[in-house]
Amino acid sequence: xxxxxxxxxxxxxxxxxxxxxxxAGGSKDFYGGMLAGKLLDVSAHRGIVxxxxxxxYVTARCGTPLVEIEAALAECGQMLAFEPPHFGRATLGGCxxxxxxxxxxxxxxxxxxxxxxxxxxxxxxLVHDFGGQVMKNVAGYDVSRLLAGSLGTLGVLxxxxxxxxxxxxxxxxxxFDLDEGAxxxxxxxxxxxxxxxxxxxxxxxxxxxxxxxxxxAVASAVARLADQFxxxxxxxxxxxxxxxxxxxxxxxGTCLWRLALPTTxxxxxxDGLGAxxxxxxxxxxxxxxxxxxxxxxxxxxAGGHAVLYRAPESLRCLEGAFAPLAPPLLALHxxxxxxxxxxxxxxxxxxYAEF
Amino acid sequence: METxxxxxxxDRKALAERLKAILPAHCLLVxxxxxxxxxxxxxxxxxxxxxxxxxxxxxxxxVDILWTCHQLGVPVVARGAGTGLSGGAxxxxxxxxxxxxxxxxxxxxxxxxxxxxxxxxxxNLAVSEAAAPYGLYYAPDPSSQIACTxxxxxxxxxxxxxxxxxxxxxHNILRIRVVSIEGEVFxxxxxxxxxxxxxxxxxxxxxxxxxxxxxxxxVKLVPKPALAQVVMASFDQVGKAGEAVAxxxxxxxxxxxxxxMDKPATAAVEPYVKAGYDLAAAAILLCESDGTPEEVxxxxxxxxxxxxxxxxxxxxxxxxxxxxxxxxxxxKAAFPAVGRITPDYYCMDxxxxxxxxxxMLAAIxxxxxxxxxxxxxxxxxxxxxxxxxxxxxxxxxxEWTRAEAFGAEILELSVRLGGSITGExxxxxxxxxxxxxxxxxxxxxxxxxxxxxFDERGLLNPGKAVPSLHxxxxxxQMHVHHGELKFPELERF
Ligand SMILES: Cc1cc2nc3c(=O)[nH]c(=O)nc-3n(C[C@H](O)[C@H](O)[C@H](O)COP(=O)(O)OP(=O)(O)OC[C@H]3O[C@@H](n4cnc5c(N)ncnc54)[C@H](O)[C@@H]3O)c2cc1C
Ligand SMILES: Cc1cc2nc3c(=O)[nH]c(=O)nc-3n(C[C@H](O)[C@H](O)[C@H](O)COP(=O)(O)OP(=O)(O)OC[C@H]3O[C@@H](n4cnc5c(N)ncnc54)[C@H](O)[C@@H]3O)c2cc1C
Numbered sequence: 001x002x003x004x005x006x007x008x009x010x011x012x013x014x015x016x017x018x019x020x021x022x023x024a025g026g027s028k029d030f031y032g033g034m035l036a037g038k039l040l041d042v043s044a045h046r047g048i049v050x051x052x053x054x055x056x057y058v059t060a061r062c063g064t065p066l067v068e069i070e071a072a073l074a075e076c077g078q079m080l081a082f083e084p085p086h087f088g089r090a091t092l093g094g095c096x097x098x099x100x101x102x103x104x105x106x107x108x109x110x111x112x113x114x115x116x117x118x119x120x121x122x123x124x125x126l127v128h129d130f131g132g133q134v135m136k137n138v139a140g141y142d143v144s145r146l147l148a149g150s151l152g153t154l155g156v157l158x159x160x161x162x163x164x165x166x167x168x169x170x171x172x173x174x175x176f177d178l179d180e181g182a183x184x185x186x187x188x189x190x191x192x193x194x195x196x197x198x199x200x201x202x203x204x205x206x207x208x209x210x211x212x213x214x215x216x217a218v219a220s221a222v223a224r225l226a227d228q229f230x231x232x233x234x235x236x237x238x239x240x241x242x243x244x245x246x247x248x249x250x251x252x253g254t255c256l257w258r259l260a261l262p263t264t265x266x267x268x269x270x271d272g273l274g275a276x277x278x279x280x281x282x283x284x285x286x287x288x289x290x291x292x293x294x295x296x297x298x299x300x301x302a303g304g305h306a307v308l309y310r311a312p313e314s315l316r317c318l319e320g321a322f323a324p325l326a327p328p329l330l331a332l333h334x335x336x337x338x339x340x341x342x343x344x345x346x347x348x349x350x351x352y353a354e355f
Numbered sequence: 356m357e358t359x360x361x362x363x364x365x366d367r368k369a370l371a372e373r374l375k376a377i378l379p380a381h382c383l384l385v386x387x388x389x390x391x392x393x394x395x396x397x398x399x400x401x402x403x404x405x406x407x408x409x410x411x412x413x414x415x416x417x418v419d420i421l422w423t424c425h426q427l428g429v430p431v432v433a434r435g436a437g438t439g440l441s442g443g444a445x446x447x448x449x450x451x452x453x454x455x456x457x458x459x460x461x462x463x464x465x466x467x468x469x470x471x472x473x474x475x476x477x478x479n480l481a482v483s484e485a486a487a488p489y490g491l492y493y494a495p496d497p498s499s500q501i502a503c504t505x506x507x508x509x510x511x512x513x514x515x516x517x518x519x520x521x522x523x524x525x526h527n528i529l530r531i532r533v534v535s536i537e538g539e540v541f542x543x544x545x546x547x548x549x550x551x552x553x554x555x556x557x558x559x560x561x562x563x564x565x566x567x568x569x570x571x572x573x574v575k576l577v578p579k580p581a582l583a584q585v586v587m588a589s590f591d592q593v594g595k596a597g598e599a600v601a602x603x604x605x606x607x608x609x610x611x612x613x614x615x616m617d618k619p620a621t622a623a624v625e626p627y628v629k630a631g632y633d634l635a636a637a638a639i640l641l642c643e644s645d646g647t648p649e650e651v652x653x654x655x656x657x658x659x660x661x662x663x664x665x666x667x668x669x670x671x672x673x674x675x676x677x678x679x680x681x682x683x684x685x686x687k688a689a690f691p692a693v694g695r696i697t698p699d700y701y702c703m704d705x706x707x708x709x710x711x712x713x714x715m716l717a718a719i720x721x722x723x724x725x726x727x728x729x730x731x732x733x734x735x736x737x738x739x740x741x742x743x744x745x746x747x748x749x750x751x752x753x754e755w756t757r758a759e760a761f762g763a764e765i766l767e768l769s770v771r772l773g774g775s776i777t778g779e780x781x782x783x784x785x786x787x788x789x790x791x792x793x794x795x796x797x798x799x800x801x802x803x804x805x806x807x808x809f810d811e812r813g814l815l816n817p818g819k820a821v822p823s824l825h826x827x828x829x830x831x832q833m834h835v836h837h838g839e840l841k842f843p844e845l846e847r848f
Contacts, residue, residue: 052708052710053604053605054601054602054604054605054709054710055604055708055709055710056604077607078607099549099554105548109522109526110548110549112554112557113522113525113526122801126797127797128795128797128798128801129794129795129798130798130801132773132774132775133708133773134706134707134708134738134739134773134774134775134778135519135706135738135739135740136514136518136523136706136735136738136739136740136775136778136779137706137774137775137777137778138511138512138561138775138777138778138779138780138781138782139775139776139777139782139786139789139790139793139794140782140790140793140794140798140799140802140820140821141558141561141562141566141802141805141806141821142512142525142557142558142560142561143558143801143805145525145554145557145558146553146554146555146557146558148554148557149549149553149554150553150554154553165609166607166608166609167607169607188467188468189467191469191578192466192467192469192489192490192491192578193490193578194578194579194580194581194646194647195578196646196650213646213650214646214649214650214653214654215653216647216649216650216652216653217646217647217649217650217653219649220647220649221647260545260547260548260549260550261547262468262545262546262547263468263469264465264467264468278548281547281548282548303545303546303547304545304546304547305545305547305550305551307551322551322552323551324551325551325552326541326542328535328539328540328541329541329543329552329555332541332555332808332809333552333553335807335808336553336805336808338808339801339804339805339807339808340801340804351552352552
């Protein structure tokens with residue numbers, strides 16, 4: 001599939017005022033609001049366009065599977081530092097459009113932090129190039145990063161340039177027996193110290209901590225933490241994949257809520273809390289005992305927000321996946337949406353029911 | 356040509372009356388001699404007197420000022436410390452300067468949450484100073500950090516030596532409070548790792564005061580590394596230094612700072628700071644490593660090996676904190692040092708892919724002959740961000756015009772080499788024509804629509820950052836006229 005085919009489909013849809021549902025791997029059909037519109041399958045627009053290890057960037061077409069990109073990077077000892085989940089099917093476009101990062105986000109930053117440039121097909125079929133392939137570019141508004149997490153509502157990300165980083169030289173995992181409150185307290189304490197923590201995961205009385213970096217730095221941190229806090233070194237590789245891909249039992253349940261909170265938010269004490277990631281900043285609640293309104297309010301009171309991440313369709317339609325926006329922000333969202341997609345044909349309702 | 360000036364016609368007296376009702380006398384300047392200090396920012400070649408300068412002390416006053424200006428159709432230019440280098444804070448002749456200088460309080464430093472909540476007029480360095488007792492600091496460190504403000508940093512997405520490893524302003528801001536031109540207050544981002552909806556934080560950061568006025572900033576603080584050490588290497592060819600930069604990255608090392616100076620730059624700074632630079636070298640590289648002592652020792656030995664293999668003629672490793680600071684002193688003082696050897700200099704700011712460094716430097720050397728002006732080069736080599744310092748004498752007829760053309764040619768070459776016309780200083784008024792070179796009409800139209808989504812009447816900082824399509828057409832014609840149209844594939848109309 002060539003860019004011109006994508007453009008032609010978009011122009012056709014715009015001419016007929018026909019809503020489109022952009023889809024690549026389809027691995028995220030469960031995520032966000034309702035799925036509506038004619039299927040625009042972009043998975044065939046694929047392939048790595050440029051990869052320059054010494055310039056620290058990779059450019060690829062949207063349908064390129066993440067595994068393909070990661071394999072190319074691994075050959076040069078590099079990685080996508082935000083550690084996106086993929087399940088073998090996820091594509092670059094879907095990864096950036098969904099804006100979801102994995103365990104390493106705590107240390108490295110999120111998807112948006114690594115987006116350098118995009119080629120975008122907007123709702124009128126116009127192709128735009130925003131950003132570029134250099135690390136620093138402040139010419140014009142930063143549209144590339146705006147698109148991370150926009151769930152295909154502003155255009156098709158035909159091509160994306162991401163910043164890549166070297167893989168850490170050494171990596172080790174420690175496991176501690178700690179209750180929720182104690183784990184949170186320690187995570188915040190450690191966060192303020194020069195420790196090479198690259199991931200954390202707490203569930204059911206156990207805290208897992210991954211340390212990455214220079215050989216010597218990892219070794220000395222492991223020794224100190226094991227000695228002072230009783231951590232056990234364990235083989236973490238399978239564990240972190242199960243966290244990234246959410247196959248760990250902590251994520252199982254009919255409903256899965258994702259709460260992004262300030263790291264210092266105390267234990268929520270919710271019946272059925274599944275897991276804590278990102279040094280306390282991300283909390284998963286797997287269960288349906290607590291009503292949606294209560295979860296949203298608890299998250300908001302703590303200064304964060306709650307996403308109905310995975311749930312039966314009926315509930316998703318009823319509650320909306322994402323926390324509602326304050327009125328001035330919603331008005332801004334609507335105007336921005338309109339400027340990229342004047343007819344509102346792109347993924348309508350996938351982000352918010354209002355557009 | 357349509358200019359921003361003739362789009363607005365302000366009744367100066369009526370405006371002053373309305374502002375007097377909002378602000379106490381000590382917060383409002385309207386007399387020409389009081390306005391004079393605000394007529395330009397760090398780019399002194401462009402000056403303009405505003406009709407009034409407002410120095411609000413509360414967010415409520417900011418709301419009232421913006422709402423009033425919106426009602427009257429008066430342009431507003433926000434201002435931090437005025438250290439900007441692209442004319443972003445240059446006043447509008449028919450408008451108001453909204454100085455955020457009195458918003459200078461640090462509201463909260465939270466050790467456990469590793470963040471600080473500050474007002475936009477707080478100086479960059481003051482944040483790190485306030486965080487120091489907790490072993491934390493704010494990573495983005497523009498060379499102007501003793502003077503420039505967080506509000507200005509947010510508006511310009513400022514960078515610094517540490518940004519290679521720790522990211523730019525956009526990577527280190529959690530939340531901002533903004534007042535729209537219509538006087539509406541909203542918050543973007545949060546203390547949590549992300550916020551619902553579009554990433555408006557990314558859009559606002561680097562938007563050069565065009566989308567809203569920032570009244571509060573929440574920044575991320577990071578742990579201060581236990582140790583920092585710097586390796587200084589000198590090279591007898593600029594190209595070799597450029598290759599050494601690529602070799603360091605290829606070896607999987609992301610240093611805490613990786614900076615380069617060419618011979619004219621070291622020649623200018625050495626007598627000034629006595630850093631011990633190798634004056635016979637064509638270029639020197641400064642490569643900093645930070646972390647735990649074990650980590651630093653490991654990285655320094657790897658960096659040293661890479662630099663040796665890359666053909667460095669001399670390598671020195673700082674043996675004490677005092678020596679580390681001395682090695683850096685020259686790089687940090689490069690601008691004032693060059694300022695001592697020339698009446699005026701013009702600091703450019705383009706980025707290029709690192710592998711094109713040698714090519715760019717050769718082209719600049721050729722431009723020195725073409726424009727009959729000297730140029731010293733200091734740059735953030737690690738991220739390909741150049742700061743050519745074009746030396747000129749404003750008192751000599753024609754020199755500024757040549758310096759300006761020299762700068763424009765560097766920027767346009769940056770785009771052609773695959774880079775950008777600005778890495779950290781912003782477009783402002785300075786690079787407005789080169790925006791027409793970097794972007795096509797379609798992207799510029801998107802920028803205008805984004806602007807309209809926030810500021811429909813175009814009152815915030817008009818004439819800056821995003822050129823009118825009309826202006827691009829004119830600029831395009833100018834190039835055709837000189838017979839050197841460089842981008843024939845770009846659309847024109
Ligand atoms: C069973 C299963 C469970 C998963 N669970 C999780 C999980 O719990 N957490 C997690 O983080 N990830 C999860 N994923 C991973 C998910 O695969 C990734 O997040 C991935 O990034 C989605 O990519 P995709 O190509 O499959 O996107 P799709 O599902 O095809 O699309 C995702 C979104 O992006 C839009 N989109 C796709 N391509 C483009 C484009 N080129 N331009 C604009 N918009 C586009 C779509 O319209 C849609 O809104 C799961 C995957 C599977 C199969
Ligand atoms: C010697 C020297 C060295 C420098 N080194 C660097 C460097 O290493 N890296 C770098 O990135 N820059 C550097 N700069 C440029 C400059 O310091 C930065 O751009 C800085 O961020 C500007 O901050 P300021 O407070 O002075 O802003 P100003 O110059 O006052 O304003 C800059 C822009 O921000 C807008 N603005 C200011 N406050 C607000 C607000 N509250 N809300 C909305 N908009 C606002 C203004 O309208 C204007 O467009 C240097 C400048 C000098 C003079």
